[in-house]
Amino acid sequence: MKRVAVIGTGQTKHTKARDDVTQSELVREATTRALADAGITIHDVDAVVLSNMELFEGRALPEMWVGEGAGGYRKPVMKIATGGTSGTSACIAGYHQCASGLFDIVLVVGWEKHSEGATQTGMALTDPLWDRNVASGAVGNFALSISQYVAERGVTPQQAAKVAVKARRNAARNPYAHLQMDGITVEKVLESRMLADPIHLLDMCPQSDGACAVIYAAEDRAPKLCPRPAWVRAAVTRHDQPYIGDLDRRLVTMRTLRDAAREAYQQVGITEPLKEIDVAEIYEPVSYAELAWYEALGFCAEGEAGRLIDDGITEMNGELPVNPSGGVLSTNPVGASGVIRVAEAAMQVMGRAGDHQVPDARLALATGYGVYAWSDVIILSTG
Amino acid sequence: MNNNGFVTAGVNLSFNYAAGEAASRFLIALRDEKKIWGTRCPACQRVLVPARSFCPRCFVDTGEWVEVEPAGTVSAFAPLSPLLPGEGPGVRVGLALIHLDGADTALAHFIGEADAPQIGLRVVAVFAESRSGHILDIAYFKPTET
Amino acid sequence: MTELLRVSHTMTLSWRYGTSWYFAEFIRALRDERRLLGLRCPVCRRVYLPPRPVCGNCYAELREWVEVKDSGTVRAFTIVHTPIIDPTSGQLRPTPYGMALIQLDGSDTTLNHYIAENDPNKLRIGMRARAVWREERRGTLSDIIHFTAMNNEQSDNEQ
């Protein structure tokens, strides 16, 4: 049972289509950057954990082909897949593998190349006896849950649009982010095409090609390899029932995220998350979800999320900057998205976030979201 | 829906995989020049065929591009049962791993125009008439004339 | 700059999904009797649609069938404007179209289905809706074409 820290991260430039590389080469690009950031070589890596939504690219056992790109040759390689939470689940799995004492250094890499699949291919294989009878898609399903959230909490399209604007403005300072929209405004979000009421195009995440890698080291190695490692303080997973109709007002209650955060805060000793957490990288596939997650994460009381965004509390210069990277709203290679959350949170703690660094960030939160309501919560800190 | 206790459902989906710079260059050479190229790993010195951008063993960028011979030796063979769609009978007879002369790895491909191929057989590439930048721009490998 | 190629593959695969006793019975009642059946949890008493072997909240096996009405209350709604692939046809479904989570009378879960209304101003959470059935049923959820608003808010018993 060892303490574990992130000692390096690496990501590709996320974009609409990376025709210049295969999936394996894409993964190698992120891996190589993470190795350089950690100041180690692939020979120092003891084990590899991979994350990818294989049906988006129509692959079976993609680690067979792509594992080489993560330097997996004759190394222990394991692929973790839990839907949208795959990336954070892989980060939690890699953390457990490193903390077990079996491996000193563990590499986690997530990737997706949406450009190689037809639209919505991954959504084609839902439950054939139930979900596959209706064309709702991820956008439609979110819109349904948002109607409940809006009805109960009274958040406005303007408040949601502010989340979208914040994300894209932050992304403009992140060289790896997919959407770079410095000139975005609330008006432009609200004027963008309606996808499904009340979700406008610019309220929604893009589909990206990209990869992201995180390198963990165990307690005896981390301080020697990294001047300011990002120590894993808590890693909690909660899954929920399989059908959207099982979930009671999912965005309103979001019981998985609420409970995972409660347990993670307890482990770390956080009692006032808004005050104590310095920066958060949360998995928000749609603007409205970020507002719902504020409540579930205890950043504010129920019904106060709109005020949080109105008052700029979660802006870069606010009390708790949320998604300095631009978040999933700016970059979404699904299998990598959860890894990006952890990488970005670690970069903040390590002081390596460049132009989107939150000054003196010491305690960072990362979350994963997947399926209809699965959640992961990870907390990193300087000590 | 039926009474057999199961429901049948399927997919018909298209995927378009990026070949990337290295594999594109390899496939373009097949298409435009009917030539087979490998890349040499600067660490282990092996010539990898088909050409790769990096050596999976050494995890370093490959450097030098090396043209290998279109002829080589069969190192594994399996007879084909269901032929590829559109394939005429009797042309492609099996799958093989072929060590091309000048390469340190083998290429997986078809064997054609052969009666009873065996490991050790010398073969040479037969290029397709119409080529599109695809691994099947080599139609198959056939036994060399002795 | 090298010319960059792509290699295409078409996936044509199908699967036989076992229904087990619970979906077999659901399908039979739907197809032969135009009845919707849910399963009640012996511990929390929730009635589940779709049926399943275990209540995940209680980790209790489900055995008690409960008939669920084909009318209920809208708990969430949206109008979809962006083309989404209709999994039953593989084609993009013409937009716009309404969708709703409908809590059928007698059920504790909601059903994700179409609602025949394209104006969001005419939809509200709490409104009543009922199923419009196809003439010929095959035993799938698609035997319900869509739900339609019950303007006179009649009783739960109306068929």
Next chain:
Amino acid sequence: MQPINILGVGRTDYNPKPDISIPEMVHHAVQAALADAGLTMKDVNARVTASADLWDGLTASNVAITEVVGAVMQPEARVAGDGLLAACHGAMSILAGAYNVVLVVAHCKASMGDPHGITNWSYDPIFQQPLGLDDVATSALQASTLSLAPLRPCPIADGAAAIILSRPSSVPAPHLIGMGWALDEHYLGDRDLTDSPALREAARRAYTLADIDDPKRDITFVELSDQFDYQRKLWASVLFGKTSEVFETSEVSARGVPPFVAGLDRLIEVVLRLRKETGTALAHGCWGPCGQGQVVVVVRR
């Protein structure tokens, strides 16, 4: 490593079950494992599941089994690979101090679709997939390099297997004392198909953790996975040299165990036998083209 207790095991039969749903099938295996361990689901802190989306015909295929593995409002990790890997991950999460009791479950219904055609999608799409490669064709290639024939694939099989792992304790249950896994290269032409360096590496790692210097002396019996009958001979020779007949293995290929379940099934076989006799045993799993992925677990009682 600290030994991990294997408290309970359970599995379904492996006959094709066209009319049984995956959740119901998995439920039976989980119930059997809980009963075998004398535990209830409340005693389980976390689960590690193993399944493969394209074989299940379902995106994020563990969604279907969330309720029957007791994962609602609970932790679950899902390994896309052999169930024996999931057992390794479950053991590591216990060693990490994250959980005390972990349920490990693997499932596959190979009869649902075209289990050989699906494997074409596991070859790189540029150079190998266009050749129409599948597990039958590439296994025939491998068998030809070994001068072995004829080729007999594992019969189509459906089933689920489950085990329950717990923290080290003095309970006289079989203990997991070593584990290792590794990948070989992907391109068939890069590999020496007469050998399995990944299996060698997986075993080396497992032996190191289990303090085994001389496996031929220290290991009492082995249970090997094989999707094709020739593979068992290859794996045995890689592990123990050519004269490995002292090791008994029950034939998976003859009996039929579904892919992704096979490795966990081998572990169950080992545990059941170690309940009757003391000794040190090896359970083996493999997945991917010509056993590109290899996993080894060592159990002692």
